[in-house]
Amino acid sequence: MNLPRTMHAMVTIGHGGFEKLSYETDWPVPTPAKGDVLIEVKACGLNNTDINTRIGWYSKAVTTATDSDTTEEPDGDDPAWGGSPISFPRIQGADVCGIIVAVGEGVSEARIGERIIADDWLRDEDDPKDINRTGYFGSERDGGFAQYTTMPSRNALRVDSTLTDAELATFSCSYSTAEGMLTRASVTSTDTILIPGASGGVGGALVQLAKRRGARVVAMASEAKHEDVRKLGADVLLPRAPSDLRAALGSERITVIADVVGGPHWPTLLDVLERGGRYTCSGAIAGPIVELDLRTLYLRDLSFFGSTVIDQSVMPALIRYIEAGEVRPALAATYPLRELQQAQEAFLAKQHTGNIVVVP
Structure with a gap:
């Protein structure tokens, strides 16, 4: 296969606003290393981490929600998810679906032509x-907001799907x-799980994957999106921020909370968690600074689980779920790569239910 020498790519040139996104039409096609x-x-999903990394939100110097206008600046020491600065220019985009077209040293050429996800x-x-x-x-390392990308062979997982x-x-x-959050919190069919932000990409996945485990799901989302969330399998639908969450739950007994929202309503979540309950978190889109009464934590024997780096078993299991039809995609919208700014604006405005994808 004759490969081009240059490609289209959306390049992030530093921390900041949309002015830090530069659409390049002659960026070098990368060469696969050993x-x-x-x-x-072929397509690449858009996620909170793409925006968080661009704006430097992971820095503890930034305290606002991810969709807020702020004058806060990352302090330079910890603006990326791992606590260390990343290098620019950087091609972002993690959720690649594509075809292997070349291999580096030590990788079998039999892999050429495989359809993969990352x-x-x-x-x-x-x-x-x-x-x-x-x-x-x-x-x-550079990701998938481009026509071509490289990754370690072990990170390119073959998928057989229609x-x-x-x-x-x-x-x-x-x-x-x-799935990493549910695994950390050991969610089973005996649990009733409360999911704030259930209309988002992770929230919708939580609904499906918790139902796959047999749990009862109580989903919180804006009422305009309730029907979409119901189709994902939620048993009970609540408004995004009920004025009295305990009253809204009625007889439901919440044993697990899976949260990517945080923000000012966070304390009300813990107040409805049963004694011995578990709280798992992998995001804070409504704001990272919350108020915790330590008496709620220790007097009610609660367990907290942060979840970032997932177990190695999660992605192979997810491939099996996809191929068996046990989970389905929640695709909200697609945008051309050159319109990544518009895609991120729609993402931040929560215009869609589910995931947004860009196509080179």
Whole structure:
């Protein structure tokens, strides 16, 4: 196959607003290094981490919600998810669906032609369980907001599915994040789980994957999106921020909360969690600074689980779920790569239910 020397790519040139996104039409096509594969990107999902990294939101110097106008600046020491600065220019985008078109040294040429989705976690080859030596695709190395990208061969997971490229590009980040949260909190069929922000990418994945485990699901979302969330399998639908959450729940007994929202309503969530309940978190889109009464934590024997670096078993399991039809994509909209800014604006405005995907 004759590969082009240059490609279209959306390049992030630093931390900041949309002015830091530069659409390039003659960016060099990367060459796969030893152990790598070259992917022709067919579609790439958009996630909170793409926006958080661009604006430097992971820095503790930033305290506002991800969709807020702010004059706060990252302090330069911890603006990326892993606590260390990333290098620019950087091509972001983690949720790649594409075709392997070339391989680097040490990778079998039999892989050429495989349809893949990305395992986004870049683990140390010598010690893959060391979470301190784990990076993220589209952060610590260039990702998929381009026509071509490279990744370690072990991160390119073959998938056999009739789903479209855009549909497959919804899974890698949102669904693996959700499955990682549920795994950390040991969710089973005996649980009733409360999911704030259930209309988002991770929220919708949480609904499906919790139902797959047999749990009862209480979903919180804006009422205009209730029907969409109901189709994902939610048993009970509540408004996004009920004035009296306990009253709204009625007889429901919440044993697990899976949260990516945070923000000012956070304390009300803990107040409805049963004694011995578990809270798992992998985001704070409504704001990272919350108020915790430590008496709620210890007197009610609650357990808290942060969830970022997922277990190695999660992505292979997710591939099995996809191929068996046990989960379905929640594709909200697709945008051309050159319109990534508009896609991110729609994402921040929560215009859609589910995942947004860009197509080169």
